[in-house]
Amino acid sequence: MPAGWEYAPAPESRDIVTLEERYGLFIGGELVDPRSGEYFPTLNPGTEEQLAEVAQAGPQDVDAAVGAARGAYDNGWSSISPAERAKYLFRIARILQERSREFAVLESMNGGKPIRESRDVDLPLAAAHFFYYAGWADKLEYAFPNRRPRSIGVAGQIIPWNFPLLMLAWKIAPALAAGNTVVLKPAETTPLTALLFADVVRQAELPPGVVNIITGDGRAGAELVKHEGVDKIAFTGSTEVGKAIQRELAGTGKKLTLELGGKAANIVFDDAALDQAVEGIVNGIYFNQGHVCCAGSRLLVQESIYEPLIAKLKRRLTTLRLGDPLDKNTDIGAINSKQQLDKITELVAAGEEEGAEIYQPPCRLPEKGYWFAPTVFTNVAQSYRIAQEEIFGPVLSVLTFRTPDEAVEKANNTAYGLSAGVWTEKGSRILSMAQKLQAGVIWANTFNRFDPTSPFGGFKESGFGREGGLHGLEPYLDLGESEVRGG
Amino acid sequence: MAKAPALPTGFELPLEPRLPRIGSVDQVAVEERAASLARRSIKKDAKIFALDLAVRMMDLTTLEGQDTPGKIAALASKAIRPDPADTSVPSVAAICVYPNLVPAAVERVRGSSVKVASVATAFPSGQAPTHLKVAEVREVVEMGADEVDMVIDRGAFLSGRYAKVYDEIVQVKEACGEAHLKVILEVSELGTYDNVRRASLLSMAAGADFIKTSTGKLPGAATLPVTLVMLEAIRDVHDETGRKVGMKPAGGIRQSKQAVQYLVQLYETLGAEWLTPDLYRLGASTLLNDVLMQIRKEKTGRYQSPDYFTVD
Numbered sequence: 115m116p117a118g119w120e121y122a123p124a125p126e127s128r129d130i131v132t133l134e135e136r137y138g139l140f141i142g143g144e145l146v147d148p149r150s151g152e153y154f155p156t157l158n159p160g161t162e163e164q165l166a167e168v169a170q171a172g173p174q175d176v177d178a179a180v181g182a183a184r185g186a187y188d189n190g191w192s193s194i195s196p197a198e199r200a201k202y203l204f205r206i207a208r209i210l211q212e213r214s215r216e217f218a219v220l221e222s223m224n225g226g227k228p229i230r231e232s233r234d235v236d237l238p239l240a241a242a243h244f245f246y247y248a249g250w251a252d253k254l255e256y257a258f259p260n261r262r263p264r265s266i267g268v269a270g271q272i273i274p275w276n277f278p279l280l281m282l283a284w285k286i287a288p289a290l291a292a293g294n295t296v297v298l299k300p301a302e303t304t305p306l307t308a309l310l311f312a313d314v315v316r317q318a319e320l321p322p323g324v325v326n327i328i329t330g331d332g333r334a335g336a337e338l339v340k341h342e343g344v345d346k347i348a349f350t351g352s353t354e355v356g357k358a359i360q361r362e363l364a365g366t367g368k369k370l371t372l373e374l375g376g377k378a379a380n381i382v383f384d385d386a387a388l389d390q391a392v393e394g395i396v397n398g399i400y401f402n403q404g405h406v407c408c409a410g411s412r413l414l415v416q417e418s419i420y421e422p423l424i425a426k427l428k429r430r431l432t433t434l435r436l437g438d439p440l441d442k443n444t445d446i447g448a449i450n451s452k453q454q455l456d457k458i459t460e461l462v463a464a465g466e467e468e469g470a471e472i473y474q475p476p477c478r479l480p481e482k483g484y485w486f487a488p489t490v491f492t493n494v495a496q497s498y499r500i501a502q503e504e505i506f507g508p509v510l511s512v513l514t515f516r517t518p519d520e521a522v523e524k525a526n527n528t529a530y531g532l533s534a535g536v537w538t539e540k541g542s543r544i545l546s547m548a549q550k551l552q553a554g555v556i557w558a559n560t561f562n563r564f565d566p567t568s569p570f571g572g573f574k575e576s577g578f579g580r581e582g583g584l585h586g587l588e589p590y591l592d593l594g595e596s597e598v599r600g601g
Numbered sequence: 602m603a604k605a606p607a608l609p610t611g612f613e614l615p616l617e618p619r620l621p622r623i624g625s626v627d628q629v630a631v632e633e634r635a636a637s638l639a640r641r642s643i644k645k646d647a648k649i650f651a652l653d654l655a656v657r658m659m660d661l662t663t664l665e666g667q668d669t670p671g672k673i674a675a676l677a678s679k680a681i682r683p684d685p686a687d688t689s690v691p692s693v694a695a696i697c698v699y700p701n702l703v704p705a706a707v708e709r710v711r712g713s714s715v716k717v718a719s720v721a722t723a724f725p726s727g728q729a730p731t732h733l734k735v736a737e738v739r740e741v742v743e744m745g746a747d748e749v750d751m752v753i754d755r756g757a758f759l760s761g762r763y764a765k766v767y768d769e770i771v772q773v774k775e776a777c778g779e780a781h782l783k784v785i786l787e788v789s790e791l792g793t794y795d796n797v798r799r800a801s802l803l804s805m806a807a808g809a810d811f812i813k814t815s816t817g818k819l820p821g822a823a824t825l826p827v828t829l830v831m832l833e834a835i836r837d838v839h840d841e842t843g844r845k846v847g848m849k850p851a852g853g854i855r856q857s858k859q860a861v862q863y864l865v866q867l868y869e870t871l872g873a874e875w876l877t878p879d880l881y882r883l884g885a886s887t888l889l890n891d892v893l894m895q896i897r898k899e900k901t902g903r904y905q906s907p908d909y910f911t912v913d
Contacts, residue, residue: 118873119650119864124642230640389833390630425840433869442642539625559627 121435124442126229130216136167137305139175139329140312142182143322149174154331156305159226160439160448160483168305171328176297176337179326183268183295184343186323192265192293196252203248203291205318210241210283213314217307221279222439224306226448226484227402229440239564240283243582246566247291250587254292257584262594265293266369267345269590270338273308274351275301275450276405276506282308284581285348286325292590294346297326299338301351303451305329336362344368348589350407353504353530353575371579371589373407373571375504376532378553379525380410380561381515384419386537390559392426395510398535398561400434400488403449404508407576408533410561412501414521417514424492424512431475431488438480446508449484458486458507465491465500470511496524504530518543522550531573535561554580623802624837626794626830635825638869639862645899648861652896654876655860656683659693659892660718660849660884664817670705673698675913677709684893684910687900693889694878695748699724700741707745718748718783722773725787725816727752731769738776748781749773752816753800755790763803770807783811783849783882786831789821794830801834811847817884822852825866832870845874851884857895860888 136153138145150172155164171179191199210217217240218232227236254263269289273281278300289296300308308327315325328334332355339347339359346369349359353374363370380398382391398410415423439447449455466472470491479485486507494501494511501511515521525534534553536544544558554572557563564570569585571577579589643651661680663672676696684690695716698706706717719741723729738749751773757765774782784804788797804812812831815822828850835846848871850863860883867875875881890910898904 119868119876120647121641121643122645122647124644234640385625387625387627387630390627390634393630393634422840442640559630 121443123438125438125440126219126222126233126442128219128223128440131220131223133166133306137169137309137329139169139171139179140309140315140325140327141175141179141323142185142326143316145309145312148172149178154302156224156303158223158483159303159450160480162482162484165224165306168309168329171299171330171334171337173337175328176334176341179297179328180268180270180338180341180343182323182326183297186321187265187267187295190321191295191324196254196293199290199293200248200251202318202320203244203251203287206314206320207241207244207248209314209317210237210244214238214241217279217310219440220310221307222447225275225278225304226439226450228444228447229442230444231402231447236277236280239566240280243280243283243287243566247287247587250584251291254587254591257587258591258593263292263587263591264594266590266592267294268343269294269296269346269348270341270344271296271298271348272335272338272351273298273300274407275304276402276407278304279307279311281350282311284586285350288581288586289348289590290324292587294590295324295326297328297338297344299328299330299335302331339363346370346589348579349373356577369589371571371581372577373579373581374532374575374577375506376407376409376530376572376576377412377502377504377528378408378410378530378533378535379412379414379521379528379551380535381414381521381525381537381547382416382419382423383518383536383538383540383543384416385539386559387539388419388423388426391537392423392430394535394537394559394561395427396430396434399510400446400508401562403447403486405450405454405506406562408555408562408570409506410533410535411505411510412525413510413512414524415512415514416521417516420514424490427490428473428475431473431490434475434477434488436477436479436485436487446488449486449507452484454506455484455486458505458509461500461503461505461507462489462509465494465498465509465511468495468498468500470494470498470500496527502528518547522547526550526552529575532571532576533557623799626798628794631794631829632826635829635866638829638866639825641862641865643861643865649896649899651861651864652857652892652899653691654864655857655883655892656693656889656896657691658878658881658883659889660695660697660851660882661693661889662697662817662851662884662886664697664699664720664724668699668702670702673702673705674709677706677715679889679911679913680715681710681713683889684896686909687897690893690896694882697750697884700737700744703741703744703746716747717745718750719744719746720750720752720816722751722769724750724752725818727754728756731772734769735772735776738773742776742778742780746780748783749777750783750785750813752785752787753804755787758791758796758800763799766800767803767807770804770809774808781810782808783813783847784809785813785816785851787816787819788814788823788827789819794827797827797830798834801831802838805834805838805844805846809846811849811882813849813851813884815852817852817886819852823850823854823884825862828863829866829870832867836871845880847880847882848875849882849884854883854885855887855891857888857892860892
């Protein structure tokens with residue numbers, strides 16, 4: 115038998131990225147030193163090497179950022195012609211495309227995701243979001259006929275670490291298109307592409323203060339949420355923090371949208387194209403190391419195809435390449451942080467303890483950095499923690515079902531309701547499942563597919579409000595009373 | 602979905618209870634997977650490994666009305682020693698010719714490792730009576746062909762007469778004797794990936810040693826997704842029966858980069874066991890010189906003019 119074929123390392127060069135030793139806060143169009151005086155290190159999770167120091171925004175800094183956003187809103191942004199707003203957004207989209215390699219490399223360095231994904235998914239989608247919402251900026255009256263869409267003011271936006279730049283785009287593009295100004299806080303562990311985006315904002319000559327970026331841990335986010343000058347909060351992150359934000363905002367009149375956790379069911383019927391379903395399962399849970407709120411973390415397999423499907427899945431896992439996120443052949447990168455690695459490790463241990471059967475393909479984990487092998491749990495009962503709790507890691511729990519009704523019942527039996535997947539050759543079954551599944555997004559014969567024109571958001575503890583598409587404009591607009599226009 | 606025909610003993614379709622149907626292929630997803638595999642970045646030693654393998658797996662082909670013994674002589678020399686300037690470059694696997702040229706080919710490759718493959722069964726259309734096809738196969742084997750590349754009867758397949766297609770392959774296989782049988786599906790005439798999968802399983806069940814995409818006589822011959830569909834069918838047959846069937850994409854593979862993409866797809870679908878000319882061939886007429894040029898470039902760090910590689 116011939117020897118295997120070792121692919122030579124094919125790393126993307128990191129020379130394209132220039133990092134400062136220390137970053138301030140982006141307020142009023144300038145990177146300024148934090149009044150808090152505090153900084154903290156930001157790491158490369160693949161190597162644990164420090165990439166830079168970033169500022170911890172304190173109450174005064176948040177106040178300054180909100181003040182800058184308010185000033186920019188009052189002094190022009192809310193009243194310039196919508197077509198002008200569109201021009202800025204188109205410009206940002208084009209700059210993102212031009213600088214996409216730089217952003218992709220930095221995203222992989224700071225977040226640990228494979229360059230293949232940051233290059234082929236995160237960056238193209240981020241640019242596409244700006245292009246898409248740029249198109250709406252001067253057509254809001256047509257988007258909401260017989261309403262009077264008006265901007266609402268200053269939006270406070272808090273984003274997670276799993277898709278740092280893409281989530282920034284999801285937040286900033288519709289907010290600006292609708293005529294608002296923003297204060298955005300990137301996640302504690304992944305601030306660098308947001309700070310590089312500050313450079314894009316300057317390059318696009320956006321008026322100072324329209325976009326402000328403050329870095330820091332949860333304290334900075336909490337300050338932003340409770341700041342009186344903020345008219346709307348948009349949060350993407352954990353259900354726990356989302357609930358705290360909702361409590362904080364109750365009675366304040368601030369608008370709120372939450373995009374929280376998920377525990378999506380990926381349902382495979384026995385007539386599905388099996389090899390392609392396996393690809394969908396892999397893409398559903400191992401994409402971005404499973405750090406995806408809509409990840410297909412619960413696989414529901416029709417019992418009649420359980421054995422061949424699981425055999426195919428396990429074999430496919432042996433071909434996944436785990437390692438250097440900057441290597442162009444890497445499929446599975448680094449876990450985003452020590453904290454997240456600990457959480458995954460704890461839940462996986464709980465799964466084994468509860469009696470589920472664990473499978474991990476043989477793979478060498480690098481010594482430095484945060485890593486977790488792709489994992490499949492079989493013999494999982496609905497009551498196990500790994501079937502109930504969001505793991506947010508490369509860990510799949512497999513359950514079986516016998517009939518479509520049972521599949522629906524099990525799929526909906528969760529506190530979450532963000533996404534679901536259905537695999538079948540039968541079109542009528544896709545439609546009937548889509549009606550019965552309680553999830554904001556339902557994919558048929560595909561998974562984790564995103565498009566700026568398509569609304570995204572959840573039911574139940576997965577949050578409320580939609581991002582993307584026409585629906586994604588609503589949270590950033592006051593639609594006023596309906597009016598009847600006529601002669 | 603139509604069921605496979607009743608089978609004579611000795612041959613099995615993957616019809617075990619757990620895979621009760623032929624199964625289907627999702628077009629969008631299979632094309633996406635093939636595109637994603639094609640983005641692997643193969644460099645340095647890994648690339649040299651692939652290029653060397655590509656030469657060893659090549660079926661150097663000439664299938665023209667104007668083929669002559671002289672042309673075959675040139676092709677055979679090239680097959681045996683592809684790069685006279687670099688003796689470390691291996692011979693190709695086989696030369697693939699029309700029946701009339703088999704004697705010339707056999708004569709010219711004698712004493713080398715290069716095999717002679719002959720197309721047969723009213724190639725390329727397959728539109729002839731079965732007994733004539735079988736007789737043709739018998740004859741090319743008698744003339745010394747080591748391998749027979751037959752075409753399936755697409756007319757029968759597309760009109761749902763699967764048993765006719767199946768029986769014909771069984772008879773041809775029998776006529777082959779010791780010669781290896783490659784069954785050409787002519788995928789661009791089959792229209793859907795579902796049909797390609799069905800034809801693949803049918804051919805393997807009927808006794809194919811290899812399944813092959815195309816005659817090379819039509820546009821839109823081998824593609825990465827269609828080859829992936831066939832590799833997945835081969836994998837299913839191996840899972841079910843333990844039998845290893847070979848694969849031959851043919852037609853439209855002209856550049857080294859493509860050859861490497863095909864090999865990556867093979868490696869990541871069927872594993873290291875299939876990385877051998879016994880189980881994988883690349884059917885091509887113009888690919889070889891590009892591969893030679895890339896090998897020279899990897900070894901010397903410089904590209905050389907095409908004039909330094911023989912045109913045969």
